[in-house]
Amino acid sequence: MFKISEIKELIELLDRTSVQELELEEEGARVVIRKGGRIEASLMQAPVLMQQPQVQAAPAAQTAAAFVPAQASAPDESLHKIVSPMVGTFYSSPSPDADVYVTAGSRVNEKSVVCIIEAMKLMNELLAEVKGEIVEVLVENGQLVEYGQPLFLVRAE
Numbered sequence: 001m002f003k004i005s006e007i008k009e010l011i012e013l014l015d016r017t018s019v020q021e022l023e024l025e026e027e028g029a030r031v032v033i034r035k036g037g038r039i040e041a042s043l044m045q046a047p048v049l050m051q052q053p054q055v056q057a058a059p060a061a062q063t064a065a066a067f068v069p070a071q072a073s074a075p076d077e078s079l080h081k082i083v084s085p086m087v088g089t090f091y092s093s094p095s096p097d098a099d100v101y102v103t104a105g106s107r108v109n110e111k112s113v114v115c116i117i118e119a120m121k122l123m124n125e126l127l128a129e130v131k132g133e134i135v136e137v138l139v140e141n142g143q144l145v146e147y148g149q150p151l152f153l154v155r156a157e
Helices: 004-015 060-066
Strands: 021-026 029-034 038-043 046-051 080-083 088-091 113-119 122-127 132-137 150-156
Touching: 004 021, 004 029, 113 150
Parallel strands: none
Antiparallel strands: 021 029, 029 038, 038 046, 080 150, 088 113, 113 122, 132 150
């Protein structure tokens, strides 16, 4: 049986490639994912249809980098973590053609918007809630994030 998290991961991976359709079968469950279409899942011949989430396609340079594992850096306990307040999709800018809110080295204060988390078609601006400097952005644009997942590391003042 497929888990929702596995299906979401498959959608993200498919979106980063030129593959148009993916079909998987496992233990009597079948999932078909088509770009620009819908997800079909069936268990024991009972079809279930879900609308495919809209995910922004990454430029080619970002796509290649997305498959290279990030270097694990030693966590600095003195850094403040800005965490996701909900499950959703992380967006680093207000629109695909706009500049990102923050990058490593950006100065922020308590009222600075650092990203948008989209949940159930609602765009939620996330504030830094701390004054300091962004040391590291821990997630990529368009990535699904979990509740409590660290998104940014900030050297607080």
